[in-house]
Amino acid sequence: MKRFLPCACFLALFCNFLIAADDYVLGIDSQPNPNTPKGKIEKSEWKSNIFPGTVREMLVYVPAQYDGKTPAALMIFQDGGSYASEKGQFRATVVFDNLIHKKEMPVTIGVFLNPGTIPASNPKEKGRSNRSFEYDTPSDQYATFLEKEILPEIEKKYNVRKDPAGRALCGISSGGICAFTAAWERPDLFGKVLSHVGSFTNIRGGDVYPGMIRKTEKKSIRIFLQDGSNDLDNLHGHWPLANRSMAAALKFAKYDFVYVEGDGGHNGKHGGVILPESLRWLWRE
Amino acid sequence: MNRSLACFFLLVSTTLGYSQDIPLSQILVPAENWKKTTLSNLSGEFSAIASASQGSLFLADAKTKSVLKLDSNGKITEVLADAPAKALALDTQGGIYLASGSNILYAALGNTKAAVIIEGLDCIALCTLNQDKCYAAVPTEKAIYLFDKAGAKKKINIDDAVISLTVSNDETTLFAGSADGRSVFTFRIEQNGDITAKDRYVAPRKPLAGVSGSVPGMTMDKANRIYAATSLGVQVFDPTGRLCGVLLQPNSPLFASSIAFAGTDKNTLYALVGQKLYTRKILFTGK
Numbered sequence: 413m414k415r416f417l418p419c420a421c422f423l424a425l426f427c428n429f430l431i432a433a434d435d436y437v438l439g440i441d442s443q444p445n446p447n448t449p450k451g452k453i454e455k456s457e458w459k460s461n462i463f464p465g466t467v468r469e470m471l472v473y474v475p476a477q478y479d480g481k482t483p484a485a486l487m488i489f490q491d492g493g494s495y496a497s498e499k500g501q502f503r504a505t506v507v508f509d510n511l512i513h514k515k516e517m518p519v520t521i522g523v524f525l526n527p528g529t530i531p532a533s534n535p536k537e538k539g540r541s542n543r544s545f546e547y548d549t550p551s552d553q554y555a556t557f558l559e560k561e562i563l564p565e566i567e568k569k570y571n572v573r574k575d576p577a578g579r580a581l582c583g584i585s586s587g588g589i590c591a592f593t594a595a596w597e598r599p600d601l602f603g604k605v606l607s608h609v610g611s612f613t614n615i616r617g618g619d620v621y622p623g624m625i626r627k628t629e630k631k632s633i634r635i636f637l638q639d640g641s642n643d644l645d646n647l648h649g650h651w652p653l654a655n656r657s658m659a660a661a662l663k664f665a666k667y668d669f670v671y672v673e674g675d676g677g678h679n680g681k682h683g684g685v686i687l688p689e690s691l692r693w694l695w696r697e
Numbered sequence: 698m699n700r701s702l703a704c705f706f707l708l709v710s711t712t713l714g715y716s717q718d719i720p721l722s723q724i725l726v727p728a729e730n731w732k733k734t735t736l737s738n739l740s741g742e743f744s745a746i747a748s749a750s751q752g753s754l755f756l757a758d759a760k761t762k763s764v765l766k767l768d769s770n771g772k773i774t775e776v777l778a779d780a781p782a783k784a785l786a787l788d789t790q791g792g793i794y795l796a797s798g799s800n801i802l803y804a805a806l807g808n809t810k811a812a813v814i815i816e817g818l819d820c821i822a823l824c825t826l827n828q829d830k831c832y833a834a835v836p837t838e839k840a841i842y843l844f845d846k847a848g849a850k851k852k853i854n855i856d857d858a859v860i861s862l863t864v865s866n867d868e869t870t871l872f873a874g875s876a877d878g879r880s881v882f883t884f885r886i887e888q889n890g891d892i893t894a895k896d897r898y899v900a901p902r903k904p905l906a907g908v909s910g911s912v913p914g915m916t917m918d919k920a921n922r923i924y925a926a927t928s929l930g931v932q933v934f935d936p937t938g939r940l941c942g943v944l945l946q947p948n949s950p951l952f953a954s955s956i957a958f959a960g961t962d963k964n965t966l967y968a969l970v971g972q973k974l975y976t977r978k979i980l981f982t983g984k
Contacts, residue, residue, distance in 0.1 A: 465885050465894025530894055532869040533887045540870055540883070544937040545898050615939050616900060647720035647941065 434640070434676040441510045441688035442503050448513045449476030451505060451522075453496070458525075458565070462557040466528025466542050470562075471496050473505050473522035474570065475512045483573045485520040485695065486566065487580040487604075488558065490547060490587035492524025494680070501680035504582075507687050516688075517695040518578075521570055523562065527587075547586035548616040555594040559601055576603030576632065580694060584608040584680055589618045592635070596621070599631040604694050606636045608683035609676075612658050613649025622661035635662060635669040636690050638683045640676030651678065717935045719922070721942035724933055726978050731947035734967075734974040736773060742972040745796075746957050747785035747823075748916070748983060754959035755793065757782035759972050764793060764811075769961040777804055780811050786823035786831060792846060794831050796820040801833060803846045814848035824862035824871070830890045834859045836876050843890045853892055857882065863915040863923065865936075866984045872923055878903055878910020881925055881934070899938040901927050914955040914969070918981045926953035926968065947975035958983020 444450075451473050460466045471492055478484050489495040495504040504522060511517040527543035546554055566572060573579065579602045581591035588610025595602040612618055637659060643651035652673065659671035670693060674682040683690070735741060740760035747755045752769035755776070764777035764785065777793060784796035791806030799819050804811035815833075820842070822834040833842040836858035844850035859882065861874035871884040871892050881899035884892035903910040914926030921936040931944040931953060946952050953968035953975075960976075963983040968975045 464896060530870075530883075530885050532867070533885060534869070537867050537869050540885075541937055542896075544939050545896065548939070549900070646718055648718070648939070 434642075434679065434681045436674070436676065436681045436685040438503070438685055439688065442507055442684065444498070444506050445510055445513075448509050450509055451475040451478075451512075453505065458561070460528060460557060460561055462553065462561060463528050463542055463546060465530045466546075467531060468528045469493060469526045471522075471524040472566065472570075473508060473524065475508060475519055475521070477512055477519045478521065478570070480571055482519070483571050483578070485518040485578045485580070486523065486572045487520050487582060488523045488525060488562070490525060490581070490583035490590050491527065491543075491585075493526050494584070495582065496522070496524040501684035502687055503684070504687065507691065511688060511691055517691050520695070521566065521572055523566060525562065544586060544615065547583070547590035548611060548618060550589075550593050550616065550618050550620060552597040554590055555598040555601065558594060559598065563601070576601055577634075578603075580604035580606060582606040582608075583610070584683065585678065586611045586615065588612075588637075589615075589621075592621070593618070595633045595635075596624075596631065599633050603632055604634045606638075606690055606694055608638050608680055609640065609643055609651060609678050610637060610655060610658070611648070611651070612654040613651060615648045619649055619654060622657040625658070625661040625665050625667075628665075630665050630667065633667065634694060635667060636694050637662075637669065637671045638674070638686065638690070639671075640674045640678075640682055642675055642677045644678045717937060717939065719933075719935060719941045721933075721944075724941060724979055724981060725944070726980060729978050731945075731968070731975045731977045733948075734976050736767065736974070741974075743969055743974055744972060745782050745785045746955050746967055746969050746974070747787055748957040748959045748963075748967075749787045749791070750789070752959055752961055752963045754957060754967055755785050755787060756974070757785055757795070764795065767959070769959070776809070777811055778809055780804075784821060784823045786825045788825045788829060788831070788846070789827055794823050794825065794846075796823055796833065801844070801848075805846075814846060815842075815844060815850055818842060818850075821860050822862045824864055826864060826868055826886070826890055828890060832862050832864075832871060832892075834862050834873065836860050841871075841873065841884075841892065843892070851891070855882070855884075855892075855895060861912050861915040861926070863917045865917065865921050866919065872899070872915060872917075874901075874912025874915050874925055876911055878912055878927060881912060881915070881923065881938075883938075899923060899925070899934050901925055901932050902929055902940060902943060904929050914953055916956050916958055916966075917984050918958065919984050920981065921984075922981065924956055924966070926956045928952045931956060931966070931968065944977070946970070947977070948973070 529539040531539040583591040588607030639655035662669040676682040742759045744759040745757040762781040782795040801815040802811035820833040858876040859873035880897035883898035885894040923934040933941040955969040
């Protein structure tokens with residue numbers, strides 16, 4: 413027994429080091445519930461003029477509770493396909509079903525947009541990805557794309573809120589900074605941002621934001637930032653430091669924000685596990 | 698498909714991605730720097746350079762007004778006489794296009810004289826396609842011309858002045874460097890060579906102060922990384938247009954006006970600075 417206890421302790425400690433970071437487990441609100449009404453998803457392809465030559469997949473999720481009379485909230489997800497996947501790290505449509513049913517978030521239409529690609533004129537050749545250009549560039553082009561192309565398309569078919577507090581943007585990595593950029597450029601259109609392992613680094617000059625936040629009159633945006641201490645550190649920057657810098661700037665400028673840092677890497681595991689609580693916080697009255 | 702997309706965005710933002718997220722330490726040869734090249738028996742003053750697929754470098758000699766070929770073994774031959782050029786490009790058959798004054802000339806392989814194929818075009822950059830066509834940047838008209846060696850041409854208005862051109866390895870995309878240095882534009886190349894879907898895909902870093910930016914020269918490596926000669930240095934971008942790093946100027950404060958890959962393994966970057974030629978070996982191979 414005398415030898416057993418130290419060995420057991422040593423083994424426990426050793427095993428602790430063996431357990432990788434990112435050992436996040438999805439909770440009950442991320443699991444399909446047969447008693448919860450399920451929303452409907454419609455898939456389409458969008459050809460853009462604002463990003464000329466690009467095509468992209470768009471999924472629109474409409475919750476079962478949407479009645480067409482009361483304007484629904486709207487949430488646009490960048491890299492939408494990965495957020496919508498029911499077997500993926502986020503399972504956003506499942507979470508929406510559960511939270512909307514329990515009235516823990518408003519009746520919300522979800523738009524899941526993939527980044528654009530420019531197909532090659534020769535069908536045998538690969539298309540060119542437009543993702544970094546669309547997502548990482550700190551400019552108003554993506555916000556204009558949403559304003560002039562996506563919002564009108566959604567508003568043609570659905571009764572959605574027009575106030576910025578009723579519209580949220582979400583993204584992961586470059587999609588995270590994209591969500592922030594669009595809201596920063598157009599806070600009159602989008603008042604809520606959810607960023608997962610956001611790339612607030614110098615991929616295309618996005619590291620400018622902390623300084624800009626500190627020296628710009630406060631905008632009406634509510635922001636949830638998530639990152640992991642083992643996120644990337646490469647030529648573009650240090651992701652955890654960049655997100656901490658964003659958080660410090662948002663705190664300095666007295667924004668309504670939250671920064672949650674786990675121990676994960678550059679993926680959606682942590683963000684996916686806390687998605688239900690992120691959405692409750694983001695959509696609180 | 699959705700699971701694949703999740704894996705995709707993870708891959709593209711990590712160092713495991715295809716030719717993305719490459720820092721300078723993976724581009725530059727340690728302890729290797731720019732070297733001024735003294736090609737013996739030559740004036741040493743050049744107005745344009747261009748590379749050929751086999752690793753040869755073609756140079757427009759500003760003094761003798763001839764075009765020279767420097768092959769990968771270091772041998773120099775005069776290939777065209779009486780051919781002052783401000784831009785050069787090679788086609789797949791070894792033919793040479795030249796922008797000379799306000800004309801465009803062409804010489805087939807083996808010809809020692811180039812003939813005028815287009816008159817009245819103030820072209821500053823040339824870039825060939827495999828389908829026997831060539832692009833010419835004409836910044837004074839804010840246009841790019843598409844033409845062939847018979848001189849049949851088509852003007853494509855692009856509403857911006859561009860002064861350098863390069864084409865992706867698979868010839869699906871044309872990259873054009875702006876005169877104001879703000880952007881490297883991309884265009885989709887259609888099957889007939891026409892260009893569409895213009896956007897400001899690449900944003901070169903600009904100097905903090907002093908000399909204004911411009912992108913006078915560009916080339917590409919085998920992995921579709923873009924090398925842009927700018928007033929800040931040679932800027933290297935990955936295929937998605939993200940900056941990998943900036944190579945210092947060969948002869949600061951002067952900056953390169955033209956760059957090309959050549960040499961036995963095509964991993965020597967040649968840069969024309971003023972009218973002098975500089976070389977630097979790097980870890981990647983030109984297209």
